[in-house]
Amino acid sequence: MTSTATRAPVRVILFGMGTVGRAALRLARTRQWLHPVGAVIGSSASARGRIESGEHPADLRWSTDADLLLDQLRPEVALIATRSPVADVKEDIIRCVERGVSVVTSSEEMFDPNVADPSAAGEIEAACRAGGAAVVATGINPGYVFDVIPVVIAGASWDVQRVSVTRMLDCSVFGRTVHRLLGVGYSPAGFEEARRAGIIRGHIGFEESARVIARVMGRDLDRFEENVRPLIAEQTYQLAEYVVSAGETAGVVQDATGWVGGTPWLRFDLSLHVDPESVGIQTRDHIRIEGENTLDVTIQPGTQSILTTSALLVNTIPSVLSAPPGLYTATDLLPAAPWLDADPPPGIRRRIQG
Numbered sequence: 001m002t003s004t005a006t007r008a009p010v011r012v013i014l015f016g017m018g019t020v021g022r023a024a025l026r027l028a029r030t031r032q033w034l035h036p037v038g039a040v041i042g043s044s045a046s047a048r049g050r051i052e053s054g055e056h057p058a059d060l061r062w063s064t065d066a067d068l069l070l071d072q073l074r075p076e077v078a079l080i081a082t083r084s085p086v087a088d089v090k091e092d093i094i095r096c097v098e099r100g101v102s103v104v105t106s107s108e109e110m111f112d113p114n115v116a117d118p119s120a121a122g123e124i125e126a127a128c129r130a131g132g133a134a135v136v137a138t139g140i141n142p143g144y145v146f147d148v149i150p151v152v153i154a155g156a157s158w159d160v161q162r163v164s165v166t167r168m169l170d171c172s173v174f175g176r177t178v179h180r181l182l183g184v185g186y187s188p189a190g191f192e193e194a195r196r197a198g199i200i201r202g203h204i205g206f207e208e209s210a211r212v213i214a215r216v217m218g219r220d221l222d223r224f225e226e227n228v229r230p231l232i233a234e235q236t237y238q239l240a241e242y243v244v245s246a247g248e249t250a251g252v253v254q255d256a257t258g259w260v261g262g263t264p265w266l267r268f269d270l271s272l273h274v275d276p277e278s279v280g281i282q283t284r285d286h287i288r289i290e291g292e293n294t295l296d297v298t299i300q301p302g303t304q305s306i307l308t309t310s311a312l313l314v315n316t317i318p319s320v321l322s323a324p325p326g327l328y329t330a331t332d333l334l335p336a337a338p339w340l341d342a343d344p345p346p347g348i349r350r351r352i353q354g
């Protein structure tokens with residue numbers, strides 16, 4: 001049963017207590033209108049270890065059993081920060097939305113799930129409508145620097161001759177699992193092998209970002225190409241979880257180009273490194289929309305990945321709970337904004353408890 005009238009705090013469940021999930025929990029606990037009621041954790045020794053060592057608030061219910069927590073805690077919204085592929089998050093999204101629990105996820109592929117898995121996107125959309133819930137993906141990237149911000153800036157454009165976005169970032173804030181997917185911490189030969197095997201994907205989400213930008217501007221990309229190459233360490237880097245030795249990969253450089261009508265129309269460049277300053281990389285985000293009214297914006301020293309992603313997860317709760325049931329991209333919804341009042345935002349969809 002749904003309502004919009006109650007002033008009780010919105011009940012939130014988290015899936016994934018990794019770097020992003022823990023930051024989102026920390027932020028959610030500062031918002032009086034939100035009540036984090038539980039966390040679904042991974043089954044690895046490290047995921048259990050963090051919980052069992054008491055790193056999380058004592059009043060937070062946690063389990064590896066998502067169905068149990070969803071049924072017992074009756075949350076209204078889920079923040080899912082577990083894995084990137086649609087295939088890995090689909091089941092959790094569906095078990096939420098079929099119970100009427102709306103979802104905000106940091107899964108990169110979910111930013112536009114039609115790129116990776118149109119049939120899963122269809123299943124999720126159908127489950128949203130059946131359960132009366134909405135789903136959207138967000139994060140720093142995709143979800144902000146490479147798509148939402150360019151779209152917002154381009155709102156002041158006349159024509160758009162070319163979109164380019166450059167991001168240079170410090171990836172030391174991520175854990176080892178994310179580094180392995182990005183391509184950090186490998187020997188050069190190991191990097192090539194893992195890239196060929198599809199283990200290394202560099203940053204995931206360029207194609208999703210590019211296709212969303214094109215779609216909202218009524219353009220269709222007729223070609224899209226992406227490249228990733230390693231940055232080899234010339235010194236040893238001691239990270240929080242492990243060491244990157246000289247000769248191993250300490251970062252990657254990635255680019256993507258999208259063509260419209262046979263002409264390059266969109267360009268993305270991303271450099272990430274575990275210690276960017278040590279190799280002369282100055283962190284920044286640069287967005288340029290070329291045309292009659294060229295717009296050129298630099299964010300310096302660049303948006304911090306974890307703080308930004310966790311903020312976007314929490315700040316998107318009002319917009320996902322304001323949207324009619326369905327599967328959305330972030331550009332379809334009201335912009336994410338921090339809701340700072342003690343009472344929940346007016347007009348959001350509530351699940352009556354009891």
Ligand SMILES: NC(=O)c1ccc[n+]([C@@H]2O[C@H](COP(=O)([O-])OP(=O)(O)OC[C@H]3O[C@@H](n4cnc5c(N)ncnc54)[C@H](OP(=O)(O)O)[C@@H]3O)[C@@H](O)[C@H]2O)c1
Pocket residue numbers: 015016017018019020021040041042043044045046047081082083084085092106107108138139140141142143174175177178305309
């Ligand atoms: N869109 C963006 O801008 C953006 C930004 C940052 C991160 N991300 C993505 O968000 C995800 C989380 O990032 P992170 O840095 O927090 O990763 P992380 O530190 O590796 O944490 C992920 C956590 O989720 C747990 N987990 C995996 N599957 C689960 C499931 N089905 N249910 C509950 N917990 C599960 C993992 O446990 P185990 O150890 O047991 O596997 C791990 O504790 C990644 O896919 C990352 O690529 C996206």
